[in-house]
Amino acid sequence: xxxxxxxxxxDALAKVHWTNGTQTRMACRACGIESDMxxxxxxxxxxxxxxxxxxxxCSACGTLNCDLTVFTDYDEDNAFTENAQWMRxxxxxxxxxxFMIRPLQRIGMRGQLSLLDVGCGVGxxxxxxxxxxxxxxxxxxxxxxxxxxxxxxxxxxxDYLSDVPALNGRKFDRVFSSEVIEHVNDTASFVAxxxxxxxxxxxxxxxxxxxGYIDPLNPLxxxxxxxxxxxxxxxxxxxxxxxxxxxxxxxxxxxxxxxERLIAYASEVPFERIEDPAAERKSYVRYLLDKSATADDPDxxxxxxxxxxxxxxxxxxxDGALSTANALLALIQGTYELDPANPETxxxxxxxxxxxxxxxxxxxxxxxxxxxxxxxxTLQGKxxxxxxxxxxxxxxxxxxxxxxxxxxxxxxAASLYWPAKLHVAIAAMRLDQHDKAKAVLQxxxxxxxxxxxxxxxxxxxxxxxxxxVATLQSGEPERAMALFRQIAERAPHMRADVVGLYTTAHGQxxxxxxxxxxx
Ligand SMILES: [Zn+2]
Numbered sequence: 145x146x147x148x149x150x151x152x153x154x155d156a157l158a159k160v161h162w163t164n165g166t167q168t169r170m171a172c173r174a175c176g177i178e179s180d181m182x183x184x185x186x187x188x189x190x191x192x193x194x195x196x197x198x199x200x201x202c203s204a205c206g207t208l209n210c211d212l213t214v215f216t217d218y219d220e221d222n223a224f225t226e227n228a229q230w231m232r233x234x235x236x237x238x239x240x241x242x243f244m245i246r247p248l249q250r251i252g253m254r255g256q257l258s259l260l261d262v263g264c265g266v267g268x269x270x271x272x273x274x275x276x277x278x279x280x281x282x283x284x285x286x287x288x289x290x291x292x293x294x295x296x297x298x299x300x301x302x303d304y305l306s307d308v309p310a311l312n313g314r315k316f317d318r319v320f321s322s323e324v325i326e327h328v329n330d331t332a333s334f335v336a337x338x339x340x341x342x343x344x345x346x347x348x349x350x351x352x353x354x355x356g357y358i359d360p361l362n363p364l365x366x367x368x369x370x371x372x373x374x375x376x377x378x379x380x381x382x383x384x385x386x387x388x389x390x391x392x393x394x395x396x397x398x399x400x401x402x403x404e405r406l407i408a409y410a411s412e413v414p415f416e417r418i419e420d421p422a423a424e425r426k427s428y429v430r431y432l433l434d435k436s437a438t439a440d441d442p443d444x445x446x447x448x449x450x451x452x453x454x455x456x457x458x459x460x461x462x463d464g465a466l467s468t469a470n471a472l473l474a475l476i477q478g479t480y481e482l483d484p485a486n487p488e489t490x491x492x493x494x495x496x497x498x499x500x501x502x503x504x505x506x507x508x509x510x511x512x513x514x515x516x517x518x519x520x521x522t523l524q525g526k527x528x529x530x531x532x533x534x535x536x537x538x539x540x541x542x543x544x545x546x547x548x549x550x551x552x553x554x555x556x557a558a559s560l561y562w563p564a565k566l567h568v569a570i571a572a573m574r575l576d577q578h579d580k581a582k583a584v585l586q587x588x589x590x591x592x593x594x595x596x597x598x599x600x601x602x603x604x605x606x607x608x609x610x611x612x613v614a615t616l617q618s619g620e621p622e623r624a625m626a627l628f629r630q631i632a633e634r635a636p637h638m639r640a641d642v643v644g645l646y647t648t649a650h651g652q653x654x655x656x657x658x659x660x661x662x663x
Pocket of ligand 1: 207
């Protein structure tokens with residue numbers, strides 16, 4: 145391996161600089177207009193020994209354009225495609241399969257619809273489509289495509305679309321391209337190429353990072369993944385992507401902003417989008433479990449099982465989750481000689497690692513998130529871990545460790561960090577460990593972490609409520625009353641709940657001053 149992959153951790157983060165006030169004249173990769181673009185952010189390259197770069201905002205369409213001229217591509221032999229651990233991470237937890245299939249589920253999958261996924265990665269979308277009895281095909285010129293056609297689905301062709309005449313002459317009911325257009329030099333030609341393979345009554349679905357998300361208020365780990373410095377040529381604004389799709393000849397276009405991503409639907413005919421989260425999840429879990437029955441590759445298999453486990457816990461299917469957890473347990477024991485029902489051994493193993501690569505050699509990359517869900521399961525009375533409190537505690541610790549090694553690769557786990565902390569505090573309160581509970585709750589309220597998303601408002605209010613209760617229990621009713629008052633002011637919907645607690649605190653305060661009143 146000639147170059148080392150540098151993740152946006154450690155010293156790299158010190159090299160991030162927000163707007164420096166300069167203007168650069170350049171042509172926009174989205175709208176084509178040449179203008180003086182304002183500098184937005186400078187970031188270090190993801191590969192060591194490569195220059196830093198700036199992203200500038202097109203004054204015509206709001207798209208962020210990278211000022212590099214030479215980019216690193218996945219289809220070349222480089223640090224990414226040669227890094228076995230990177231691939232392993234993708235299979236085990238990195239690939240957002242649910243994120244990829246959801247837009248397709250929402251525009252209908254009935255019948256024998258055909259799908260072409262352009263730049264399909266390992267090809268989970270194609271695999272899901274064919275599992276659902278559709279006619280799915282994918283092209284992917286990088287090592288991911290070669291792996292996918294070998295271990296997942298042989299409808300994945302490891303080549304460029306233009307080099308596969310059999311597909312290029314066809315039209316498809318659905319054309320899908322997820323996180324590809326930001327790697328492309330000529331975005332207009334790329335979209336025209338996609339339109340050429342979309343049936344007249346078909347629908348094109350695109351996903352790509354969202355320029356609107358690049359803001360100092362958002363967590364740096366997510367920002368760095370969205371920018372992928374040195375890989376992404378541009379980040380579309382919502383408007384620019386819509387304009388490009390309309391210019392290409394699609395009359396019906398809808399571009400949604402979903403946090404750091406844009407999801408675009410485009411067609412020449414009107415189409416409907418229907419969301420049914422429960423049905424979408426059910427189909428997804430069935431796919432994961434069915435596929436796990438035939439998967440041979442251990443990383444693919446553990447990734448399928450982990451994703452199913454997580455969905456089952458989130459859906460409240462704890463019996464299903466327990467059975468999946470047991471299958472996962474046997475697999476992890478066999479592959480890593482590690483007992484996944486014992487948080488202490490997992491903790492010890494993982495904390496000893498000091499690079500992203502080492503992490504993946506001693507434990508699955510989903511370990512921090514897995515422990516969180518295992519603790520959730522234990523909380524539901526399915527005694528999977530020795531105790532839930534320790535599970536949440538170790539989960540939070542390992543999430544932090546993963547984030548320190550490779551922030552952009554542990555963002556899914558990062559979203560569980562604050563919920564894990566809240567569970568630790570609640571469990572500590574149940575065990576009458578008031579000081580510990582209060583310290584953890586205060587951490588949540590401070591929400592001090594530049595690498596991860598801050599705890600959301602609902603979670604902070606919940607922490608504030610628990611802090612009030614813990615303060616009351618440790619005999620400080622006046623302080624507790626002040627906290628309950630804060631909640632009532634911030635969240636009218638919680639007022640009824642905290643009034644009861646406030647009254648109790650008030651009663652206790654009265655009780656305490658009574659002896660002094662008598663005197
Ligand atoms: Zn532009």
